[in-house]
Amino acid sequence: MKRPAAESKAAAPPRRGGSLAADPRFRAFVVQAILLIAIVWIGWTLFENIRQNLAAQKIASGFGFFGETAGFGISQTLIPYTEESTYGRAFFVGLVNTLIVSALAIVFATILGFAVGIARLSRNVLLARLAEAYVEVLRNLPLLFQILFWYLAVLGTLPGPRQSTPLLGAVYLTNRGIIFPKIGLEPGSGIVFGALGIGFLLALILRFLQRRQMLMGSERRSFGWLTLLLIVGLPALAFVLTGAPVSLKWPELRGFNFVGGARLNPELLALLFALSTYTASFIAEIVRAGVLAVPRGQTEAAFSLGLSRRTTLRRVVAPQAMRLIVPPLTSQYLNITKNSSLAAAIGYPDFFYVFAGTTLNQTGQAIEIIAITMAVYLAISLATAIFMNWYNRAIALKGA
Amino acid sequence: MNVAMSTPTPAEHTLVAVEMAGVHKWFGQFHVLKDINLTVMRKERIVICGPSGSGKSTLIRCINGLEQHQRGRIVVNGTELTRDVRSLDAARRDVGMVFQQFNLFPHLTVLENCTLAPIWVRGLSKAEAEMRAMHYLERVRIPEQSYKYPSQLSGGQQQRVAIARALCMNPKIMLFDEPTSALDPEMIKEVLDVMIELAQEGMTMLVVSHEMGFAREVADRVVFMDDGQIVEINGPDEFFARPRHERTKLFLSQILR
Ligand SMILES: Nc1ncnc2c1ncn2[C@@H]1O[C@H](COP(=O)(O)OP(=O)(O)O)[C@@H](O)[C@H]1O
Ligand SMILES: [Mg+2]
Numbered sequence: 001m002k003r004p005a006a007e008s009k010a011a012a013p014p015r016r017g018g019s020l021a022a023d024p025r026f027r028a029f030v031v032q033a034i035l036l037i038a039i040v041w042i043g044w045t046l047f048e049n050i051r052q053n054l055a056a057q058k059i060a061s062g063f064g065f066f067g068e069t070a071g072f073g074i075s076q077t078l079i080p081y082t083e084e085s086t087y088g089r090a091f092f093v094g095l096v097n098t099l100i101v102s103a104l105a106i107v108f109a110t111i112l113g114f115a116v117g118i119a120r121l122s123r124n125v126l127l128a129r130l131a132e133a134y135v136e137v138l139r140n141l142p143l144l145f146q147i148l149f150w151y152l153a154v155l156g157t158l159p160g161p162r163q164s165t166p167l168l169g170a171v172y173l174t175n176r177g178i179i180f181p182k183i184g185l186e187p188g189s190g191i192v193f194g195a196l197g198i199g200f201l202l203a204l205i206l207r208f209l210q211r212r213q214m215l216m217g218s219e220r221r222s223f224g225w226l227t228l229l230l231i232v233g234l235p236a237l238a239f240v241l242t243g244a245p246v247s248l249k250w251p252e253l254r255g256f257n258f259v260g261g262a263r264l265n266p267e268l269l270a271l272l273f274a275l276s277t278y279t280a281s282f283i284a285e286i287v288r289a290g291v292l293a294v295p296r297g298q299t300e301a302a303f304s305l306g307l308s309r310r311t312t313l314r315r316v317v318a319p320q321a322m323r324l325i326v327p328p329l330t331s332q333y334l335n336i337t338k339n340s341s342l343a344a345a346i347g348y349p350d351f352f353y354v355f356a357g358t359t360l361n362q363t364g365q366a367i368e369i370i371a372i373t374m375a376v377y378l379a380i381s382l383a384t385a386i387f388m389n390w391y392n393r394a395i396a397l398k399g400a
Numbered sequence: 401m402n403v404a405m406s407t408p409t410p411a412e413h414t415l416v417a418v419e420m421a422g423v424h425k426w427f428g429q430f431h432v433l434k435d436i437n438l439t440v441m442r443k444e445r446i447v448i449c450g451p452s453g454s455g456k457s458t459l460i461r462c463i464n465g466l467e468q469h470q471r472g473r474i475v476v477n478g479t480e481l482t483r484d485v486r487s488l489d490a491a492r493r494d495v496g497m498v499f500q501q502f503n504l505f506p507h508l509t510v511l512e513n514c515t516l517a518p519i520w521v522r523g524l525s526k527a528e529a530e531m532r533a534m535h536y537l538e539r540v541r542i543p544e545q546s547y548k549y550p551s552q553l554s555g556g557q558q559q560r561v562a563i564a565r566a567l568c569m570n571p572k573i574m575l576f577d578e579p580t581s582a583l584d585p586e587m588i589k590e591v592l593d594v595m596i597e598l599a600q601e602g603m604t605m606l607v608v609s610h611e612m613g614f615a616r617e618v619a620d621r622v623v624f625m626d627d628g629q630i631v632e633i634n635g636p637d638e639f640f641a642r643p644r645h646e647r648t649k650l651f652l653s654q655i656l657r
Contacts, residue, residue: 295503297499297503298505300466301497301499301503301504301505301562302505302517303464303465303466303492304464304466304492304495304496304497304566304575305496305516305517305565305566305569306489306492306493306517306569307516307517307520307521308521311520311521315520316505319507320505320506320507323507397506397507397549
């Protein structure tokens, strides 16, 4: 912006008769000033309007409502919550629900997206075509439609709890969600977790020593088995020695529903499936473009050195493709968080639904709640972006 | 793998490094290689020249399987190249290649460029691979650049790294596809000097190049290609002094001027 302006000034002919209107810099200034005044005026009018309306409804502004009793139930609470809890607690219940569905969707969309993207590049024509069809269907249908599809057409048509037959003896797929045995922790389970931690620590030390050894020049041996033994075997041993300190709480049918076991709500599942599969179609395209952008000469050089396809992909193509993939991948992650607010359509109690929906309706504190909602989504997005930018820098081309 | 390499197979006693017999190749409808017959003996140095688009690159790329021929026989160090992946692996183990555009791995240091294949293909330890890499980097006279990234080097240095990278696999045959064509004139000599040394040590080499000085100095035979065919093969003195075909004369008059 600045440089062209400076240049145009230098290039501008000397003013004739001191006419300000002929000076491009002055005209640009006037236009921008008018624009700024217009924006401030619109903002002020909006704010005044809302303030007067709230005053007319006798709603006191402020954040006092956070301490008041919410009085409504929430269908999925990962932190303790009852109808007697405060709006403040409802805020956190919604926030946790948004974070959990977003985080899970990011993980699944990434795995699925990379798999489909690589499959589109496969030499197997059938596989490549299937992947292409997946991408074209999923990314061209509205996300809201896909959420409703999973909720109504797939999960909604599962049998009721009384009619369902268990999979693997104890997992029930029902129209009330997926019900499975709950794992309860008994005294002594701490030792098992301790053993897991120690196993990880030892594995890390082993890895460190192995790297040193490689530098010192001894044989390049993979300690994969020993690592696995440390991470899995050690806690397994502790598990047996402490006498299996867990209890399985089996789901039991009582009346029309199950008690005992754990349950994944159909709302969570539908939202998670839809967000993951929809976003995966975009990630697949990003991955494909990233891989294709690595010059052909890179693979040829790797092949001519005798590297296998697999090693070429892992050691030569992937590291270069990742640099192109990560920035657009970040926007997909941001989209997942924001799109999770479509939860309202099927009644999944995410942050938006609980806070900007129910809480706003009951308290009427529009300005405060909208402002906080904006701040929360901005904070989640910024945190995601900061992390991804850090990752991007970590894998950036060095020495370039 | 090591066993197979250390036990001399019958093929290793033969004196033929590369044999191409009646090789044809098409790109779709386009007939790019027409009845190529060329036998390269061990320790022989071949320079291939010819107008742009005549199929020189395609010919040497068939030797390490970067392109597949559709008719005829190609035997590399005793192994015939077939559709079978194992024959490709065997050929690529014995053949190193240097490209016009260097094709160094930009995300790896010079040293890592040279150790990648020895570690992942030959199963060397990192230390062994690094020792070997430093040995060849010294031979191409850039050991002090080993911790830099390719983008920090000049074109000539990059091409010398590419040569060292190929040599780290201890190839028996080296292919060069116009190794100096992408270089500024002042860097051509440093790369050619390395190649001349390699030739003097007895490496079997197939070099696509228009560096006629290089051809005169090291080539045992010069191959002239035009329109997908080998038009003329001769010793360098004969080739430059008494070209037999009109097309060869025309080509030489254009590049020697
Ligand atoms: N992958 C390809 N697909 C189709 N045509 C190709 C391909 N590679 C090369 N060609 C064509 O084959 C001919 C010979 O190419 P090339 O071997 O690169 O020639 P040279 O190296 O002698 O300049 C050229 O006409 C080129 O356009
Ligand atoms: Mg060429």
